[in-house]
Amino acid sequence: xxxxxxxxxxxxxxxxxxxxxxxxxxxxxxxxxxxxxxxxxxxxxxxxxxxxxxxxxxxxxxxxxxxxxxxxxxxxxxxxxxxxxxxxxxxxxxxxxxxxxxxxxxxxxxxxxxxxxxxxxxxxxxxxxxxxxxxxxxxxxxxxxxxxxxxxxxxxxxxxxxxxxxxxxxxxxxxxxxxxxxxxxxxxxxxxxxxxxxxxxxxxxxxxxxxxxxxxxxxxxxxxxxxxxxxxxxxxxxxxxxxxxxxxxxxxxxxxxxxxxxxxxxxxxxxxxxxxxxxxxxxxxxxxxxxxxxxxxxxxxxxxxxxxxxxxxxxxxxxxxxxxxxxxxxxxxxxxxxxxxxxxxxxxxxxxxxxxxxxxxxxxxxxxxxxxxxxxxxxxxxxxxxxxxxxxxxxxxxxxxxxxxxxxxxxxxxxxxxxxxxxxxxxxxxxxxxxxxxxxxxxxxxxxxxxxxxxxxxxxxxxxxx
Amino acid sequence: xxxxxxxxxxxxxxxxxxxxxxxxxxxxxxxxxxxxxxxxxxxxxxxxxxxxxxxxxxxxxxxxxxxxxxxxxxxxxxxxxxxxxxxxxxxxxxxxxxxxxxxxxxxxxxxxxxxxxxxxxxxxxxxxxxxxxxxxxxxxxxxxxxxxxxxxxxxxxxxxxxxxxxxxxxxxxxxxxxxxxxxxxxxxxxxxxxxxxxxxxxxxxxxxxxxxxxxxxxxxxxxxxxxxxxxxxxxxxxxxxxxxxxxxxxxxxxxxxxxxxxxxxxxxxxxxxxxxxxxxxxxxxxxxxxxxxxxxxxxxxxxxxxxxxxxxxxxxxxxxxxxxxxxxxxxxxxxxxxxxxxxxxxxxxxxxxxxxxxxxxxxxx
Numbered sequence: 001x002x003x004x005x006x007x008x009x010x011x012x013x014x015x016x017x018x019x020x021x022x023x024x025x026x027x028x029x030x031x032x033x034x035x036x037x038x039x040x041x042x043x044x045x046x047x048x049x050x051x052x053x054x055x056x057x058x059x060x061x062x063x064x065x066x067x068x069x070x071x072x073x074x075x076x077x078x079x080x081x082x083x084x085x086x087x088x089x090x091x092x093x094x095x096x097x098x099x100x101x102x103x104x105x106x107x108x109x110x111x112x113x114x115x116x117x118x119x120x121x122x123x124x125x126x127x128x129x130x131x132x133x134x135x136x137x138x139x140x141x142x143x144x145x146x147x148x149x150x151x152x153x154x155x156x157x158x159x160x161x162x163x164x165x166x167x168x169x170x171x172x173x174x175x176x177x178x179x180x181x182x183x184x185x186x187x188x189x190x191x192x193x194x195x196x197x198x199x200x201x202x203x204x205x206x207x208x209x210x211x212x213x214x215x216x217x218x219x220x221x222x223x224x225x226x227x228x229x230x231x232x233x234x235x236x237x238x239x240x241x242x243x244x245x246x247x248x249x250x251x252x253x254x255x256x257x258x259x260x261x262x263x264x265x266x267x268x269x270x271x272x273x274x275x276x277x278x279x280x281x282x283x284x285x286x287x288x289x290x291x292x293x294x295x296x297x298x299x300x301x302x303x304x305x306x307x308x309x310x311x312x313x314x315x316x317x318x319x320x321x322x323x324x325x326x327x328x329x330x331x332x333x334x335x336x337x338x339x340x341x342x343x344x345x346x347x348x349x350x351x352x353x354x355x356x357x358x359x360x361x362x363x364x365x366x367x368x369x370x371x372x373x374x375x376x377x378x379x380x381x382x383x384x385x386x387x388x389x390x391x392x393x394x395x396x397x398x399x400x401x402x403x404x405x406x407x408x409x410x411x412x413x414x415x416x417x418x419x420x421x422x423x424x425x426x427x428x429x430x431x432x433x434x435x436x437x438x439x440x441x442x443x444x445x446x447x448x449x450x451x452x453x454x455x456x457x458x459x460x461x462x463x464x465x466x
Numbered sequence: 467x468x469x470x471x472x473x474x475x476x477x478x479x480x481x482x483x484x485x486x487x488x489x490x491x492x493x494x495x496x497x498x499x500x501x502x503x504x505x506x507x508x509x510x511x512x513x514x515x516x517x518x519x520x521x522x523x524x525x526x527x528x529x530x531x532x533x534x535x536x537x538x539x540x541x542x543x544x545x546x547x548x549x550x551x552x553x554x555x556x557x558x559x560x561x562x563x564x565x566x567x568x569x570x571x572x573x574x575x576x577x578x579x580x581x582x583x584x585x586x587x588x589x590x591x592x593x594x595x596x597x598x599x600x601x602x603x604x605x606x607x608x609x610x611x612x613x614x615x616x617x618x619x620x621x622x623x624x625x626x627x628x629x630x631x632x633x634x635x636x637x638x639x640x641x642x643x644x645x646x647x648x649x650x651x652x653x654x655x656x657x658x659x660x661x662x663x664x665x666x667x668x669x670x671x672x673x674x675x676x677x678x679x680x681x682x683x684x685x686x687x688x689x690x691x692x693x694x695x696x697x698x699x700x701x702x703x704x705x706x707x708x709x710x711x712x713x714x715x716x717x718x719x720x721x722x723x724x725x726x727x728x729x730x731x732x733x734x735x736x737x738x739x740x741x742x743x744x745x746x747x748x749x750x751x752x753x754x755x756x757x758x759x760x761x762x763x764x765x766x767x768x769x770x771x772x773x774x775x776x777x778x779x780x781x782x783x784x785x786x787x788x789x790x791x792x793x794x795x796x797x798x799x800x801x802x803x804x805x806x807x808x809x810x811x812x813x814x815x816x817x818x819x820x821x822x823x824x825x826x827x828x829x830x831x
Contacts, residue, residue: 022708023745043709045679049716052685 009037014209016053030095032358051223057205059175068201073115075196094314098322103277107162114166118173125454142464150225158230159183251282251405260412273440278321279384287377289391298388302346305364328360342367372400402429406440474785478583484755500548526790536569560608574786588737594697597623598669674702697722732757747813758809761800
């Protein structure tokens with residue numbers, strides 16, 4: 001693992017007047033514990049002043065924003081950025097985050113695609129009756145104009161997967177200035193993306209990268225008008241009452257298999273929904289709920305998931321996440337504690353497999369929960385870990401199907417289940433409903449992931465003139 | 467009343483031989499005619515003879531840490547009898563009161579004169595101008611710093627503009643976990659600071675790093691400080707080197723930025739060593755032999771190596787008070803002292819570091 005090791009890469013903050021190298025730096029290590037980079041951590045004062053600079057900056061005209069975004073996507077995916085070639089970048093992310101290399105590459109594609117088509121997602125939120133400019137002829141008799149709810153967006157990013165960085169590009173497309181606080185575990189993706197955006201036309205005071213320690217994180221949010229925050233239930237609760245913060249919380253993605261569905265015919269789909277990109281995404285299924293006996297499906301999933309190879313994350317064939325041994329063991333302990341009372345089909349003796357070169361693979365786990373009341377099926381963990389549980393439409397009802405980012409439904413009788421689907425589509429705690437042969441991780445720029453980001457970033461106001 | 471040993475009353479600039487000075491101080495504090503009741507009452511309880519056994523500063527470790535008794539002792543009993551019935555008192559001052567009841571000391575004007583002479587020399591060395599007004603957001607009331615600095619500013623030829631700070635209330639709010647409330651308190655301080663900053667000729671700003679940082683959220687105040695203020699003195703808490711560098715390079719490049727470190731148990735404050743670069747820690751030299759420090763490994767009861775961190779032990783040895791071997795909660799880096807100084811210089815004084823435990827939070831983020 002050490003053949004590429006040279007001096008740790010110096011990863012500067014990207015401030016409103018250019019790169020900033022702090023005295024206070026955090027060593028970013030790979031999953032074997034080897035140092036990979038020294039990340040500059042910005043002090044609170046730097047954050048305060050950077051956010052103030054974003055507020056003062058005027059956005060580029062739309063055409064230039066879109067051109068810069070598209071070019072930045074290409075640079076991000078193809079070019080050498082800040083001394084790091086694309087190939088070095090993707091391997092570094094795999095080694096550092098433990099995300100399987102093919103998943104990193106797919107996420108990079110997604111980011112590049114989002115940059116090229118940022119408006120597809122952004123304008124998805126445009127209300128049918130609204131116009132984009134007060135000069136639009138329709139304002140002569142009164143019209144809704146779509147405007148920014150605030151000028152500066154802060155993103156408190158996660159490091160579980162690079163793909164969420166595709167989302168905030170929509171804010172740049174809409175004219176917001178953006179401050180990213182990267183994950184200290186995987187700062188490479190936003191660093192590369194922000195550097196690419198600056199190289200292709202965005203000003204240093206339009207998009208900044210502000211790595212900070214935990215204590216300064218709130219200052220990034222405070223200085224912004226609107227914030228996008230990734231986190232667990234504690235983060236969701238912290239910001240629940242704050243209309244300026246959009247939290248991307250646990251996904252708790254589920255697959256529902258209703259009575260009569262031929263799950264054997266859909267086994268590939270279910271396995272893919274669980275283990276896609278190593279199970280580290282919020283759209284990877286955490287639970288499979290079966291109307292009927294869940295045991296046969298649990299056994300089949302265990303057999304299929306158990307066959308995934310244990311490989312270093314930067315292997316071209318890697319399919320499972322790798323973590324530092326200590327963190328992997330902590331996750332394993334948590335899993336086994338949570339799993340008490342459930343029947344193990346895979347991973348009951350543990351999920352950690354240490355790699356010869358250092359680090360540990362998190363192997364899949366399949367547990368069969370006796371019921372939904374115990375809450376096993378809500379335990380979302382960052383590897384292919386699935387809770388298979390029985391579901392009854394009469395005794396459980398649809399309540400346990402809620403609190404779900406993506407709900408995949410494999411129906412045994414579409415006519416019978418139409419009313420059920422009505423309820424699920426209506427449920428405000430279910431963000432997306434996928435019927436039939438579509439994996440839970442299916443996405444497209446034109447459709448919302450958890451609502452359109454634009455619903456949060458923009459508002460309408462009436463303009464009448466003349 | 468016996469005559470005072472002149473070594474205890476040397477003017478500022480004449481440095482006594484430390485151990486000779488210490489022995490004279492011990493004689494003063496442990497003589498029936500001149501000592502304070504506090505020490506005379508405790509002399510019999512000591513397991514050693516201070517007059518015979520304490521010959522050098524290193525021997526101060528023989529003393530038990532009696533600082534806790536300062537929470538309850540009658541303040542009058544701290545004043546050496548040698549000062550007679552009407553000593554000139556600056557005030558009775560409390561320690562911060564972070565843990566339990568505050569510890570209490572009495573400050574006499576004779577000592578404050580000496581301390582301020584030292585402060586003045588230090589501030590001059592930093593290039594802090596004289597004959598300018600100071601705006602200070604520091605605690606008054608039971609806290610020593612407010613009274614001391616008002617006298618200091620007057621001596622330097624300026625007026626004091628003050629905004630009061632109640633550190634104990636802030637600590638209570640923070641202990642309750644009410645960060646919003648704590649933020650509001652800081653905003654309240656800034657709201658008060660802005661008026662004199664706008665209307666008065668302010669040449670020196672004295673405040674804590676968090677308040678200075680908060681002031682910098684307001685562009686108008688940043689501009690006012692740039693225009694008027696020629697020196698900023700920060701006190702009370704740490705300022706990290708990156709932030710310090712930002713003040714010196716981007717925010718206030720034309721102002722002198724220097725810090726003070728004060729402690730009630732040493733009856734005063736010192737300023738940072740002049741001439742430090744941005745990459746060096748803020749070093750505080752003792753006002754030797756009066757206010758001195760040792761940085762120790764508590765378990766081994768020995769000094770840590772230079773450059774290493776350890777617990778801070780403070781000594782105050784003077785004519786007006788004797789308070790040896792006071793173990794502080796704070797940690798510091800041990801720094802080699804300047805030639806001729808007793809004990810250690812200290813840097814990066816901070817409470818016990820806290821660590822984030824890594825715990826599993828469910829979800830993929």
